[in-house]
Amino acid sequence: xxxxxxxxxxxxxxxxxxxxxxxxxxxxxxxxxxxxxxxxxxxxxxxxxxxxxxxxxxxxxxxxxxxxxxxxxxxxxxxxxxxxxxxxxxxxxxxxxxxxxxxxxxxxxxxxxxxxxxxxxxxxxxxxxxxxxxxxxxxxxxxxxxxxxxxxxxxxxxxxxxxxxxxxxxxxxxxxxxxxxxxxxxxxxxxxxxxxxxxxxxxxxxxxxxxxxxxxxxxxxxxxxxxxxxxxxxxxxxxxxx
Numbered sequence: 001x002x003x004x005x006x007x008x009x010x011x012x013x014x015x016x017x018x019x020x021x022x023x024x025x026x027x028x029x030x031x032x033x034x035x036x037x038x039x040x041x042x043x044x045x046x047x048x049x050x051x052x053x054x055x056x057x058x059x060x061x062x063x064x065x066x067x068x069x070x071x072x073x074x075x076x077x078x079x080x081x082x083x084x085x086x087x088x089x090x091x092x093x094x095x096x097x098x099x100x101x102x103x104x105x106x107x108x109x110x111x112x113x114x115x116x117x118x119x120x121x122x123x124x125x126x127x128x129x130x131x132x133x134x135x136x137x138x139x140x141x142x143x144x145x146x147x148x149x150x151x152x153x154x155x156x157x158x159x160x161x162x163x164x165x166x167x168x169x170x171x172x173x174x175x176x177x178x179x180x181x182x183x184x185x186x187x188x189x190x191x192x193x194x195x196x197x198x199x200x201x202x203x204x205x206x207x208x209x210x211x212x213x214x215x216x217x218x219x220x221x222x223x224x225x226x227x228x229x230x231x232x233x234x235x236x237x238x239x240x241x242x
Contacts, residue, residue, distance in 0.1 A: 003044055011046050015054035018044075023063055023076055034064065034074040061087065088176040103188065103232050110177040110185075111225040114158065117165040117174065118205075118221055119214025125164030132160040133206045140199050150195065151186040155179055157202055164209065189231035192238075197227060 003014045022028045035043065040051045055074055058064045065077045095101045121129075136157040140150055155178060162174045201224045208217035 003046075011044070012050050012053035012057065015040070015044055015046070015051060016057040019054070019058060020061070020063055028076050030076050030078045032076045034076070036073060088172060089179045091176065103185070103236075104229070106177075107185065107225065107228055107232070110174075110182065111221055111228075113170070113174050113177055114162060115218045115221050117162045117167070117170050118209070118217035120167060120170075121161050121164035122209050122212050122214040122217050124166040125161075125209055129160045129164040130206070130210055133157055133202075133209065136160070137199065137202050137206060140195065140202065147190050151183060151190060154186060154198070155182055157206075158182060161205065161209065185228060185232070188235055189228060192231045192234045193227075198224075201227065 003011060003018070019028070019034070028034070034040070034055075037048045037051050037055075040054075041048045044051065055064065055066070058074075059066065062077055062079060064074045066072070066074050136153045139145065139153045140157075145153075158178045162178055163171050165171070201220055205217050205220035205224070208214070208220055
């Protein structure tokens, strides 16, 4: 692992990348103890604070964990999908909120991925996941429900649909779409939407999932995408007139 003196990245970032590459390549395995700060400092010919900053970067990515005591140090972490969800959500939120991803692009990606889950969810969903979808539909129909609560229920409904596919890779990929992009979409469209239309579409999707009818669930999601795009177009048009 060597540093590039001509790189635009600072030294701590280069060290973090070098260690990350070693972990991904399998040169550093799960639960293996990394060299000490002093050893890494000597290896990379940098100060210990620079090494410390690199280790903080890796810890923030959940790639390593630190332990105190005589047998402590920095160790290669054992990643799981649940731990990685928050990073997906944070990254997706930042991309969309900073306008690095347009509404249409995010909408297209979210529904394309969710439609991939629908046929699987129709055959694999658990009774609890279906019950969650039904409970959120009931909640969405309650009078006096705040916009914030409606949006949270919307996310919970789609989270249950995605998790019903029983595929952790899909759940991970959609963590950003459902729990980051969807709330931001809701922030844009909630003032223009008719809750009864959303409620009817959610019911159609849940009915299809319960009946094991994947194609109809997909069609319901496509109709929901059309409604979402229409609402966004109305909101953006109204803003342009101001």
